[in-house]
Amino acid sequence: MARDRVQVRKVIEGTQEIPTLPTVLAKINEVVRNPRASANDVGTLISQDQALTAKTLRLVNSAFYGFPRKISNITRAIVILGFQKVKNLALTASVLDAFKGKGAGPFDYVGFWKHSLATAVAADALAKRVRAADVEDAFVGGLIHDIGKVVLAQFLAPECEEVMARVRERDCLMVDAEKEVLGFHHGLMGEWVAEKWQFPPRLAAAIRMHHTPGATREGGDLVNIVHVADILARALGIGSGGDARIPQVSAETWDNLDLGPRQVDQVVDDLLKGYAKAGDFLELLQS
Ligand SMILES: [Fe+2]
Numbered sequence: 001m002a003r004d005r006v007q008v009r010k011v012i013e014g015t016q017e018i019p020t021l022p023t024v025l026a027k028i029n030e031v032v033r034n035p036r037a038s039a040n041d042v043g044t045l046i047s048q049d050q051a052l053t054a055k056t057l058r059l060v061n062s063a064f065y066g067f068p069r070k071i072s073n074i075t076r077a078i079v080i081l082g083f084q085k086v087k088n089l090a091l092t093a094s095v096l097d098a099f100k101g102k103g104a105g106p107f108d109y110v111g112f113w114k115h116s117l118a119t120a121v122a123a124d125a126l127a128k129r130v131r132a133a134d135v136e137d138a139f140v141g142g143l144i145h146d147i148g149k150v151v152l153a154q155f156l157a158p159e160c161e162e163v164m165a166r167v168r169e170r171d172c173l174m175v176d177a178e179k180e181v182l183g184f185h186h187g188l189m190g191e192w193v194a195e196k197w198q199f200p201p202r203l204a205a206a207i208r209m210h211h212t213p214g215a216t217r218e219g220g221d222l223v224n225i226v227h228v229a230d231i232l233a234r235a236l237g238i239g240s241g242g243d244a245r246i247p248q249v250s251a252e253t254w255d256n257l258d259l260g261p262r263q264v265d266q267v268v269d270d271l272l273k274g275y276a277k278a279g280d281f282l283e284l285l286q287s
C-alpha cells in the first residue's frame, strides 16, 4: 500500500534521508538579509567552506556568465555579481553536489537534471524579460522545481515504479499518475524539501504550485515563471521531466506575467543560448 503523506513528510524531515545543505548556507541567508552586511562579510562566510568556495567559483567562472577574466575569490565575485547571485550560486552548487552520483531505478536522472537546468535557465531569462521582482530566486526555483521527483525515485521506489508504469501506459503527466498512486504529488514533496532546506516561503510555494499556478498568489511571479519555464524546457525537448507531455501554459499565467508571443520567442532564444553555455552546472553533478 502506498505510504500516506504524513509518513512521507517524516521521511523528508528525517535528517539522514534527504541530503542536507551546508550549514554555512543558513548563515549566509541571515547575513544577506542584513542591509548593512558587506561583500566581505558574505565572502568570509562562504570562504570558510573550501569545497563550497571551489564549486561556487567554478560556476561564477563558467561560460554561462562569460567573464573575460577569471574571478579567483568570493569577495570579488560578490563585488562583480552581487550578494544574491553569489549566494544563489553557492546554493546551486550545494544542491547539485548533494544529489551527485544518484541514479538508479526506473527514473532517468541525467534527463531529469538536464530538464531541471533548462528550466532554471528559462526561469532566469523569463524573470529578466518580464522584469519580475523575483529575478534572483528564479534560477534556483527552476533548478529545484521537480526535486520532489527525486524524493519519489529515491525513497518511494515501489510507488515510483507504479507511477512510471502508468506514465508509460497512458502517456500522462507524472503529476497526474502521482496523484492517483500516492494521493499527492512531487510539488508538495518538493515544498517539504525546500522547507527543510530553509528556502524562502515564496520559493517553496512556487515549487508546490508549478503545475497549478492559477490556484494561488502565494508565490508571486515566481510560481508563474517556474510554470512557464518548465513547459518551455519540455517544448524544446531538453532533458526529461519524467514524462513526454507538453502541458499548456495556464491562462492566468499569461495575464499575470503580461506575457506575449514576442517575449516568449526571446526567452526561447535566451534558453537555447544559455543552456548551451551551462555545461559546468551539469558537470558538478558528475565530478
Ligand atoms: Fe513538475
Ligand SMILES: [Fe+2]
Residues within 6 Å of the ligand: 115, 119, 145, 146, 230, 241
Ligand atoms: Fe518539470
